[in-house]
Amino acid sequence: MKRYERYAHEITALIEAQTLKAGDRLPSVREACAQRKISASTVFEAYYLLEARGLVQVRPRSGYYVNAKRTPRQAQPHTATPAQHSTDVAVSELVFKVLESTRRKDVVPLGSAFPSPTLFPLDKLARCLTPAMRSLAPERLSEDLTLGNDKLREWLALRYVVEGAAAAPEEIVVTNGAMEALNLCLQATTQAGDVVAVESPMFYSALQALERLKLRAVEVATHPRTGVDLDSLADVLQRHPVKACWFMPNFQNPLGSLMPESAKRAMVALLAQHQVPLIEDDVYGELYFDLRRPLPAKVFDTQGLVLHCSSFSKCLAPGYRVGWVAAGRYAPAVQRLKLMTTLSTAVPSQLAIAGYLQGGSYERHLRGLRSTLANDQQRALRLITRHFPKGTRTTRPQGGYFVWVELPAHINALQLQALALEQHISVAPGQLFSADQRFAHCLRINVGHAQDPRFDAALQTLGELACGLS
Amino acid sequence: MKRYERYAHEITALIEAQTLKAGDRLPSVREACAQRKISASTVFEAYYLLEARGLVQVRPRSGYYVNAKRTPRQAQPHTATPAQHSTDVAVSELVFKVLESTRRKDVVPLGSAFPSPTLFPLDKLARCLTPAMRSLAPERLSEDLTLGNDKLREWLALRYVVEGAAAAPEEIVVTNGAMEALNLCLQATTQAGDVVAVESPMFYSALQALERLKLRAVEVATHPRTGVDLDSLADVLQRHPVKACWFMPNFQNPLGSLMPESAKRAMVALLAQHQVPLIEDDVYGELYFDLRRPLPAKVFDTQGLVLHCSSFSKCLAPGYRVGWVAAGRYAPAVQRLKLMTTLSTAVPSQLAIAGYLQGGSYERHLRGLRSTLANDQQRALRLITRHFPKGTRTTRPQGGYFVWVELPAHINALQLQALALEQHISVAPGQLFSADQRFAHCLRINVGHAQDPRFDAALQTLGELACGLS
Known part of the structure; x- marks a missing residue:
């Protein structure tokens, strides 16, 4: 445990014991530094963490205050036992x-x-639109259309590098929201009649996509807190000719489950063993309450088998319809499908988001x-x-x-x-x-x-x- | 022939006979009115027609001048005889x-x-983006997402009414370019293995769409000037279980052919007889050189069998990716497919175009x-x-x-x-x-x-x- 985590942990204990009550002010950074012999940045990191966890809130020019009482911890839902067979989908x-x-x-x-x-900086985004489009040379409107805007793909590629995943800009296709990315990935990895492994419960749009493409679903047991059950997955891979998995390792919809890093690593290894591609739906990954972004499973992929899909729709720019996929070895297939189905993603939306990201206030x-x-x-x-x-x-x-x-x-x-x-x-x-x-x-x-x-x-x-x- | 058409016709004859040579000025409106005893608006209409046909050009505050010599009329390509059988597609x-x-x-x-x-008013469009998005109430970003922006659909519906086609705003789905509209229409009307009638030659994206959806193509003879050959179509409908047609009655890609109104009317009637839906690709309809927009086949549809697809990509706003479809009786199916595949079309693009159209400089x-x-x-x-x-x-x-x-x-x-x-x-x-x-x-x-x-x-x-x- 790092120093700031230890300090945050202690404050948490004080809040849970009601030594610190709702509305109480935390020690100021200066006080904390003096009392605990820790640096100001350690205190700040600890307070950020507590704030992210919803335990305290900042009041500008005043300090950090304890939030209203935390909920008593309620029992957690059960892990469902999915059917053993694969099924046609009709939801x-x-x-x-x-x-x-x-x-x-x-x-x-x-x-x-x-x-x-x-909840989103709609006005700031709107202000990016006109300048971004006015500064675009007209001929750029017909170049590299299908892959998406260069600047945006470079930013995304850099983000992958920072997270530890190797994704070159060429691997990334900007899509009309994550929904399009996920649909293209499914088409790139399967044929009608194929079996796809999904979580249980799972996001209904994935079910609809399977139904539309005449794919069969086999459900994998999914823990309400830790996500995909690896034993269940191993079993499913043994018993079914699975052609692809569609999973949400980070904050799964609807459970909100988060797979631990070790489980993600083991899952990617298991799928590699079976040479089964993983369509990773990671649209909620940025909305973590802890200090660090949970890693995408893509980080552990060494074989280009993980197709990582995400978007800005749920963390920055609803209605702009900008998502993307880093599709690993399936990138060429995804690019072609994109070209054939919607040609390219709206340029104003892409440029406004690229402009906003450059402005530096995203974090x-x-x-x-x-x-x-x-x-x-x-x-x-x-x-x-x-x-x-x-x-x-x-x-x-x-x-x-x-x-x-x-x-x-x-x-x-x-x-x-x-x-x-x-x-x-x-x-x-x-x-x-x-x-x-x-x-x-x-x-x-x-x-x-x-x-x-x-x-x-x-x-x-x-x-x-x-x-x-x- | 109307009065202005007659006058335009006479001027054309003078140009072709080289009585009026390149660079010659046409009679001023005042002169023409006096000489011919016709109204100023007749003269204007005639000159607009000649301009649209590329025969003359206007020099501001000076008048209309004859353009450089017209090309000698070259022989027209042959009408191809398509294969009699339907084929799998692999292009x-x-x-x-x-x-x-x-x-x-x-x-x-x-x-x-x-x-x-x-060739497009990119700067004006760009200037519409920020104000349009800033004036949008945030909650509108999550309402009526799938169908598309209300104002835009109302404008489109009105346009249909003006052309004589009945298309309520509810029938219209705004799409990510015409490409998405056409793909959705194909999915709404066919299943893998079905036969689709296409023109010969035909737009390669249609061929790609057929290939992707595992549809079979049967080609209909297409005249380089007048488009779909109705005898050939009747024959194809007799001999094949055609589930849909994908045609471009106006300025077909690649031929540029234009079906006469009477042929469009007869085609729609023939298809109604066989209860075969027509996916009408009309993306070039606004780019006519004559005085009036050629009618879409949709105008003659009384049974909701014509799915009319178009976009702003080729006449106003490349890169904005705003197209649409008025899908007749297939509208509910198209809406659902849209919801399942890309959810909705980028809002900034839709609003900017709606704003531009309201500005009144589109015509x-x-x-x-x-x-x-x-x-x-x-x-x-x-x-x-x-x-x-x-x-x-x-x-x-x-x-x-x-x-x-x-x-x-x-x-x-x-x-x-x-x-x-x-x-x-x-x-x-x-x-x-x-x-x-x-x-x-x-x-x-x-x-x-x-x-x-x-x-x-x-x-x-x-x-x-x-x-x-x-």
């Missing part, structure tokens, strides 16, 4: 029906897949966003503990903006969803997250709308409705 | 190889699919663009007549920026393409435009780069290389 109808309900303006969007757009924005989301999660968990039926279990993800709620087994989430919608609240029922609709008593709740003044009341109402079904 | 490799060569900066892009980006821009392209075509045809081998035939499209060149039968276009590339000139060889590479002695030449100072020399070199192969 689209249900997904469309539910998604449609979340788009209504009068609804508190607890079922949405996006955090509130108010500051991300720090604020992470802290907000960590606080929002705390608040949501407190409300769930207070208002939901006895026996409810929740995940407590270390990043992202989803909480996965396991209700008492007899509650039907689709029924709850219908009741909630009558009260102008959307939720994502567990049925959406598996090919065989196995999570019928679960909910995914989006806490990224906690700034909405209707949020607390909506969670309370939702809990009361669930109690009514108990 | 992608060749297309990629050739396309890659056109992207090099040191190359004169006669093989490009895009006109020069300098003026289009008028200038059409006149430029008409002049460029004239110049290119003159150069081809002068420098290409004896027996060369060319189309003389009434819009767009392609000329289809039929060389003497023994010349291999791929060989010519390789020689040209050594001289830093790209061309699109005829082999790209058919599933069975039947147009081996043909070329598609892009005249939309005539503003490039290297253009004339490149066409001359190309002609000389072709002569060397004769």
Whole structure:
């Protein structure tokens, strides 16, 4: 444990023991340095960590203060045992029906897949658009269209290098959001009828993609805290002719699970042994509540088998539709598919984001966003503990903006969803997250709308409705 | 014939007889009115028509002047006889190889699919970006994402109404360029293994899409001037279980052919009889050299069987990647496919275009663009007549920026393409435009780069290389 981690740990203990109470001020940096004989930067790092974890908050020109009481730690949902066989997928109808309900303006969007757009530096981004496009030489509009903007790909490649993954700019294709990247990867690695390994529960868009491409899904047991179960994966690889995996090692949607580094390393090695490509959906990787970005599995890839997909839609620029993929040995195939399906990604969006990134305030924005989301999660968990039926279990993800709620087994989430919608609240029922609709008593709740003044009341109402079904 | 058309016709005759020579001034509007007893607006309309046809040009505050001599009318290419059977498609490799060569900066892009980006109001568009995004309420970023921006779809719907087609905003999906629209339409109307009727020759991206989706192509004879041959189409519909047609009734790529209105009407009726949907690729429709936009086939559709696709990429905003489809009875299917594959189209691009369109200078821009392209075509045809081998035939499209060149039968276009590339000139060889590479002695030449100072020399070199192969 590093010095700042030890200091943060001690403060955490004081807060949990209620020696430091909500609203108390932490020692100033000067005081802490003097008392503990540690450097100012150590104190700052410790306080950043506590802030990122949602334990304290900074008040400008005043200092760091303890946040409202932490939630008592609730029981964690169970790890589901997926079916042994692979299945055809047919969830689209249900997904469309539910998604449609979340788009209504009068609804508190607890079922949405996006955090509130108010969390993003929309004005700064907008101001980048016109200058970026005006400084572009016209002939650049028709060069290197398909791969994406050079500057943006260089920035992304550098980011990979910093994280320890080798991804040359040539390996990267800028896409119309991560959704396009993931779809292209699936097409580059599979044919209709192939078997794809997925998590259980899993993101419904992945299920829809499998359905659309006539692929078969085989589900791998997924732990609510540590993600893909390696024994289960090994077993699946033995028993099925798996052609690709689609996994989210960082802050999985819907569980929020985070695979430990050692597990990621072992998973990549196992897949390499079977020569099975991994489509890594890493759109939430930047939204960590700890001090460091969790590594993508791509970092451990030595064979070009990991196709790493991400985007700016959930951490910087919603609506700009800029995602990307570093597709390893599949890069040429992905490039061609991109060329054939959407040709290229909108240049204004790419340039504005490249311009914003050069401006140097991305890290500051991300720090604020992470802290907000960590606080929002705390608040949501407190409300769930207070208002939901006895026996409810929740995940407590270390990043992202989803909480996965396991209700008492007899509650039907689709029924709850219908009741909630009558009260102008959307939720994502567990049925959406598996090919065989196995999570019928679960909910995914989006806490990224906690700034909405209707949020607390909506969670309370939702809990009361669930109690009514108990 | 209307009064202005009659007057324009007379002036044309005077120019062709060389009574009016290059550089001569046309009668002023006042003179014409007095001499002919016609109204000023009739004279203006006639002169606009002549300008659009590239016969005259306006010099501000001076008048209309006759352009340099028109090309002697060259023989027109033959109508190809397509194979009777449907075929699997495998042209992608060749297309990629050739396309890659056109992207090099040191190359004169006669093989490009895009006109020069300098022809577009890039600065005005760029200036629309920031204000448009700043005026957007953040919550709008997550509403109605998939269909596209309301204002833009209303503008498009109104445009359809003006043209006489009924397309409600709800029927329209904004896409990542026309390419995405066309791909979504193909997926909405077919399954792997199905037969799709296409033109002969046809746009290679359509061939690639068929190949990717494992569809079979059956080619319909296509006249270089009047497009799809209805007898051939009727025959194909009789003999093959056609599930969809992908046609370009207006300024077909590569021929530049334009189906007469009566033929469009008959085609839509024939397809309705067989209940076969028509995917109408209309990306060049705005680039007409005549006085009025040629109607889309969609206008004659009463059964929701025409999926009309277009974009702003070739007439206003290259690189913005904004296209659309009005998909008739297939609109719900297209919406869902869009949601599943790329979720939504970049908002900044949509808003900037919506803002530009509201500014009211779109029509003026289009008028200038059409006149430029008409002049460029004239110049290119003159150069081809002068420098290409004896027996060369060319189309003389009434819009767009392609000329289809039929060389003497023994010349291999791929060989010519390789020689040209050594001289830093790209061309699109005829082999790209058919599933069975039947147009081996043909070329598609892009005249939309005539503003490039290297253009004339490149066409001359190309002609000389072709002569060397004769």
